[in-house]
Amino acid sequence: MRVSLKWLREYVDITVPPQELAERLTLAGLAVEGVERPGEGIEKVYTGRILSIEPHPNADKLSICRVTLGSGEDFQIVTGAANVRAGHVVPVALEGARLAGGLVIRKARLRGVESRGMLCSGQELGLDTSVMPPDQAHGIMLLDPDLPLGMDIKEAIGLDDVILDLDLTPNRGDCMSMLGVAREVAVLLGQKLNLPETPVAGAGPGIEGLVRIDIEDPDLCGRYVARLFRNVKIGPSPSWMRERLRAAGIRPISNIVDITNYVMLEMGQPLHAFDYDTLKDGHIIVRRARRGEVLVSLDGNERKLAEDMLVIADPGGPVAVAGVMGGLATEVTENTATVLLESAHFNPVSIRRTSRALGLRSESSSRFEKGVDITGCRRAADRAARLLLDMAAGEAAPGAVDNYPGHASPRTVILRPERVEHVLGVAVPRGEVTGILAGLEFQVADSGGDLLVTVPGHRVDVSLEEDLIEEVARIYGYNRIPYTLPYGASTRGVRTSRQSLEVEVKDCLVALGLHEVVTYSFTSPSFTDRTLLPQDSPLRSLIRLQNPLSEEQSVMRTMILPGLLEVLSRNASRRVTDLAIFELGRVFLPSRTGPLPVEKPVLAAAAMGMSPAGWNRPGQPYDFYYLKGVLETLFDRVSLAEYTLERETQNSLFHPGKAARVTAGDWEIGVVGEIHPDILENYDLPHSAVAMEIDFRVLADLAGRPRKYRPLPRFPGVERDLALVVRKDVPARDIIGVIRKFGGRHLREVRLFDVYRGKQVKEGCQSMAFSLSFRADDRTLTDQEVSEQLAAVARALAGEFGAELRS
Template sequence: MRVSYNWLKEYVDITISPQELADRLTLAGLAVDAVEEVGAEIENVVTGRITKIEKHPNADKLVVCTVDVGQPETLQIVTGATNVREGHIIPVALEGAKLAGGLQIKRSKLRGVESQGMLCSGQELGIEAKLLSPDMAHGILILPEDVPIGQDAKEILGLNDFILDLDLTPNRGDALSMIGVARDVAAILKQDLKIPEPEFTEGEEKVQDLAQVDIVDQDLCRRYVARVIKGVKVGVSPMWLQNRLRAAGVRPISNIVDVTNYVMLELGQPLHAFDYDRLKNHHIIVRRAKDNEKIVSLDGVERTLNPDMLVITDEAGPVGVAGVMGGLDSEVTDQTTSVLLESAYFHPTNIRRTSKALGLRSESSMRFEKGIDINGCLRAANRAIQLMQQLAGGTVAAGVIDNFPAPITEKTILLRPQRVNWVLGTDIAREEIIDILCRLQFKVQSQNDDLMVTVPTFRPDISREIDLIEEVARLHGFNQIPETLPFGPSTQGHRTPEQQLVWDVREIMTACGFFEVVTYSFVHPRIFDMMNLPPDSRFRNVVKLQNPLSEEQSVMRTVLVPSLLEVLQRNINRRNKEGAIFEIARVFYPQQGQQLPAEVPVLAAVAIGQTPKTWNQPARPMDFFFIKGVAEQLLDTLGVAGATFSRHQDPSFHPGRCAQIKVNGEVLGVVGELHPNVIENYELPERAVALKIDLQVLAQADRPVKQYQGLPKFPAVERDLAVLVKQEVSAADMLDVIKKAGGNLLRHVDIFDVYQGTQVPQGFKSVAFSMKFQAPDRTLTDEEINQKMERITKNLTAQTGAELRK
């Protein structure tokens, strides 16, 4: 919310500087982000009238203007502007003037003709192009005909002002208006609030004879006020009105439209002006839209409506989207002579949903979303009618159409002064509490030791006693509340088991050399094709967004690896050709009969290239064995018991280099090298490996408590065993046989060599195992070790077809 300091002073006698006011407002809960001094750089710019325009003798695109600036002698100014005419009143930078951006004007010659100043555009005076009409956005600023010449342009254009940029909390919708801010300023400074009273004259025609309003859906429109003014003349607004709109960041359009915007900024009540003669039978109907009903909004865009949206219609069809934007067919134009003015209350949640669904957010919808004063509709309509009659002439129809099916009364809340001081830790007197609330225009009555506080409807955020206590605190001054130590019972914070697991996983992955990334939960549907997933894959059943930011982010992801591959792809495009990254996030699956999807936490990791070379370790490729080792390290560090790896077929992974991880018979995840098609789809230069783990399954896995074990007292015996087996026999199966045959005496077994070559028959491989035997209570004999080795060899032969290699 942009608040003009000069405009604010019309409602409150402000005796402090803009910066001090900003500090006081911030301490009172209306945070001021910045104070902008408008026109601080502008000097020596006055208003002038162009009395004569002649062609430049030496340049086709330049003209020579004779300008009257209220001095005895006229000025000769050369310009290339094409939008100026004789008689125009414009801002003129005199010799020595300073403009926005530090530009200083000097007397000069342009193509041999002396120029004694410069005609100024709005941007050269610090006015943004978007706040100017299209013909002046890139040309000279043309001022209204009634502007006196020779005056300081800063004063005429409202550039001698300060703008307070407020960062409001969502509950303070009342502060989205000058009166709302002025109310707090008056309370802070203990000054009177001056609210203008609407005064205008009415004609003999009655408004009930001229128009009709029917509210069909009263749950979405709780009040609709309409007034009619006939015989208006649409034209340019006076400078004071244009200046105030620009100060608030609103572009002036015409006197009628500008009045509706001005009153919205002043009172916080959005208004809309319809061309009365373009409304069929002058009949306003407020109803839900029909399915696929169309309307062309004021921005010229055809919009498709649905029954969840509220529309304003006449007997022919929609003329406006309630609370968001009016329709093009009924807009006020230069030919408009009669106006029907709308001032209504629409349901905040419905307006927000409509605004988001249409991708259309306006100053009006923003105020309706936060909640307006339902009892302020009539006042705003009368204020607008007063200004329309004042600026555009016309006759106001007698009376008002006020369709208010269920009037709302002010709520009364019990406030206990002792409770105020107990909550705040203060000693504020009862009289001061009453004074603060009265300064905020609350009504206060005593009830024994307590107070009965009636809250006006312009403060819908006040509904409980604690809200009133907050009001007392902010007006008393948060900085005046004494510092006290907390008291009462306290508990030590700790992570839940699920949070601790995520924390541990993050630490382990980082220790393994992976970098954590965070990606969007929204993805493009094409990722399923890029990941080689078949048409019937369960991962293609996604949650679709109703109003996506773009097609690139139109569905909720069911797989996490594609997001990481996109990160790798961006890094590779920037010549970072190696990397290992991971993400812990949620994937989303639709639930039958449920409105919300199932959110499953998962870990995904991808790697490409080689591990970094260190002083004691050479670089090695991040291949299948690397990523499998990471998975084993993760499970081992977490203490997960019973995890197994088995050969697996996954369409996203290489058919011969993929393993499924199981824990207690339940699938935990997948690890392996990505399919060549996936590598090609993501334009990766070489092989990449990936890891997927379901953290829900991991959280439920057995994780025995680690216990202390003393150092062994008796020596271990190591034996090696090399066997020949068929290539299709997996190492995991062989290890399982060895562990079972070795029993309790077998403390450790590793594969230290796998060989296929000329010394091994075709279709076979040589696998060598290193085993360590040890007993806790004695030194093992050769006979015991030989028995174990014989049993291991026998079982390998029987169960895997292995032959002892000689």
């Protein structure tokens, strides 16, 4: 809503500077987004009359004008515009003048002819060109011929104004009008509100018998007021009205249409003008559309009407979509002689549905859908009639047809003064409460106890005690409410164990060198093919958005890994090829038991390249063992001890020889491995990458076994190394198993510290070196004991795997 302060002053005295008014309105809930000064920067531009025009001797497209500012002196000005004639009054910028864009006018010679300034277009004066005829927006702006000459242009066309741009909340439909805003201003500044004149002197026969209104669907139309204007002389509206409409962002069209828009802006009541002679029998029927009905609307488009849409019809069929847009066949044209003016009230929900269904939002529909004042329909119709008479644009038939099935007594709400304090936490004095409400035109009956408050018609948003409390609070001032802290039983603010685990897991991964990422929960359905998921994979059951922004964001993810692969790929394309990342988020799987999908928390990680190298330490390759180490460290950190890794050959994402499934008993924890070369190609990754995905719920269920202290050893341990040559296909886990089994009860730890495959080792074999620690709790072990145990281990390894001891 654009509010011209010049216009607003007609209804209320503004006793503070514009900037302060903006601040006060904002702090009362009418957010002022901007304060515009349309004439700012324009200087020394005046009204002038063109005395004569001659063609330029040396240029086809230029003309030479003689212009007077009424001072007796004539000025010669060369112009390129084609729309000016002798006698026109136009904006004249003389030498030294300043225009809207900061342009300074100087004396010039154009093709040998002196020009002492320029004639201005609407655009050069900073006007909103979308609400002007194009020839005046970009050609020369033609002014009202009755304007005095030599007048400052800002005054002449209303640029000496300040416009407040209000960003209204949807509950304040009442402030989509000058009077609504003026009412707020009056309360905030303690000023009186001046209402516009509405009394009308009718002429000619009364409206009765000429107009008939039938409301067939009173649930959607609570009131319909009609007035009849006769002997209408269609023409432009006066310049003051056009200026105000333009300031509000509405394009002036003709006096009748301008009146309807003006009253809508002034009072918030949308009006519609029909050419009476095009209506059959002067008979208006307000009803739902019938199946198959169509209407050509004002903009020339044919609209298919649905049966739940309210239309204005005559006996021949629909003539307007109620409250949304008029029809072309009954519109007011330059030939119109008689006008039927509609001032009605329509059901907000119905208007909203209809305007959505038709894709049509108008100034009218946006007011109706927020709710207009049903008690104000007649007043608005009368105001329009009064303006018509004041402008001498026609005559008003006496009286109005007022069909008012939705008539109801005004709402009353009880306000308990102690409740105000209970909700706000501050005691607003009773007198201030009643004063604020009265200023906003609520009627307050105060008999000493509770207040009985009657809600004015324009406040359709107020129906509860809390609504009144908000009214009191916003005018009293939110910022006068003190700061306190809740009183009452104390509460424990702690994270649940699951929430703490999330913190712990993320911190652990960060400490291990991984960066956290956040990717979108929705993705392209193509990820199922890009990851080569089997056709029967449950991860192909996607939850699809009805109205996605694009195909790329049209389904909810069932895995996080594809998103991480995209991150790797995007970084690689930006030449960042060494990175390790993780994300903890939800995946969405269809549910068989309820309307909502299962939201499963998943921890995923991916890496490629190397960890950063220093000059004294090489980088570490992000390979299978890196990520396996991350997983092991993480599980250790969260006290998850009992789990096993099995070879995973079936997962389409992973290299069949370089992946492992992580399980604990019957629990599937997740998978870790190197990405399959086909997938690398599908994601355009430059070299190999590794990844893991872990079911976070399972992790949470298994994690957190309490840790118990074990006493420190009192006797020293003995460390022995054991180097073996063994076939490559023997899994390390099996070898360690045998070592543990035959290492005896004093074997505490087995650590693999070297694996070597190369020329020094015979074909098909590898050398593995273990460090074994032996320790007894009650004595120091002897060398001999340990050596015997070691020999037993070596014998067992030789027997089991044909391993040879290496010296």
